Amino acid sequence: MPSKDPRAQMAWIIMEPADTPPMSGSNSLCVATVLLDSGILPMTEPVTHLVLEAPGGLVEITAQCRDGKAEKVEVRNVPSFADKIDRWIEVEGIGSLQVDTAYGGDSFVIADAQQLGFSLHADEAADLVTTGLKITHAANEQLGFTHPLNPEWSHISFCQIAAPVSHESGVATATNAVVIRPGKIDRSPCGTGCSARMAVLHEKGQLKVGERFIGRSIIGSTFDCRIEGQCDMEGRPAIIPSLAGRAWITGTHQHLLDPSDPWPEGYQLSDTWPRDLT
Numbered sequence: 001m002p003s004k005d006p007r008a009q010m011a012w013i014i015m016e017p018a019d020t021p022p023m024s025g026s027n028s029l030c031v032a033t034v035l036l037d038s039g040i041l042p043m044t045e046p047v048t049h050l051v052l053e054a055p056g057g058l059v060e061i062t063a064q065c066r067d068g069k070a071e072k073v074e075v076r077n078v079p080s081f082a083d084k085i086d087r088w089i090e091v092e093g094i095g096s097l098q099v100d101t102a103y104g105g106d107s108f109v110i111a112d113a114q115q116l117g118f119s120l121h122a123d124e125a126a127d128l129v130t131t132g133l134k135i136t137h138a139a140n141e142q143l144g145f146t147h148p149l150n151p152e153w154s155h156i157s158f159c160q161i162a163a164p165v166s167h168e169s170g171v172a173t174a175t176n177a178v179v180i181r182p183g184k185i186d187r188s189p190c191g192t193g194c195s196a197r198m199a200v201l202h203e204k205g206q207l208k209v210g211e212r213f214i215g216r217s218i219i220g221s222t223f224d225c226r227i228e229g230q231c232d233m234e235g236r237p238a239i240i241p242s243l244a245g246r247a248w249i250t251g252t253h254q255h256l257l258d259p260s261d262p263w264p265e266g267y268q269l270s271d272t273w274p275r276d277l278t
């Protein structure tokens, strides 16, 4: 999309099944890659800098480029903050569960995978989705969320089921499964989710400004993240996170709308995919 803010070269919108979110980490990597690899915006090798406008604010892109391809894209994300820390909620079929909530460009309830008995392997996907949807529902009812600068964003979008942090070669690292309504799991480590997790770790004194965090998804993809700085969000402490990864173009699509189409706005059904795809 053309940008509204003159400081950005381009803007984009994010279409999740349930919402059109303020920001998305994986989507910003994909958008930057399409803009540069396809020549919509000029690529400068070895590094191209861009400013893109997400609905929730401007993000700065630093793309490492070689032979006409963006090989690594780093995104300096919007201010991210912890909201409610170590709060107990009652979840249907699970019972009492201790969670954190945070914003990382989108709003999250973060639950401990170990406490829920998950090892975050791909064969748990269907159970993770069922559990994550219940936790999101309970967190919205019992904790809620409102963005201080954008009161219209007043719900928790995603449940991040997060493994404990371990240190791999000295870098804080954790696997997660981010459950997206109405019933899927992020194939990426979730850039907004890693930003929200870093805000919580920072709030708990477990990750400092300048330190790295590697987020790993359920399919093994990784984002290399860092707390770049701190700022103030309407009187509450916030961090400026960055995340870096790679995207690949998988196709070119044309969306058409025939004037006689009786469902011009599409339609929604509950998920009809079988639980067992093998």
Ligand SMILES: O=C(O)[C@H]1NCC[C@@H]1O
Residues within 6 Å of the ligand: 021, 023, 024, 025, 026, 027, 106, 180, 186, 188, 189, 190, 191, 192, 193
């Ligand atoms: O990386 C992210 O932030 C996202 N991936 C899909 C859902 C989130 O928007």
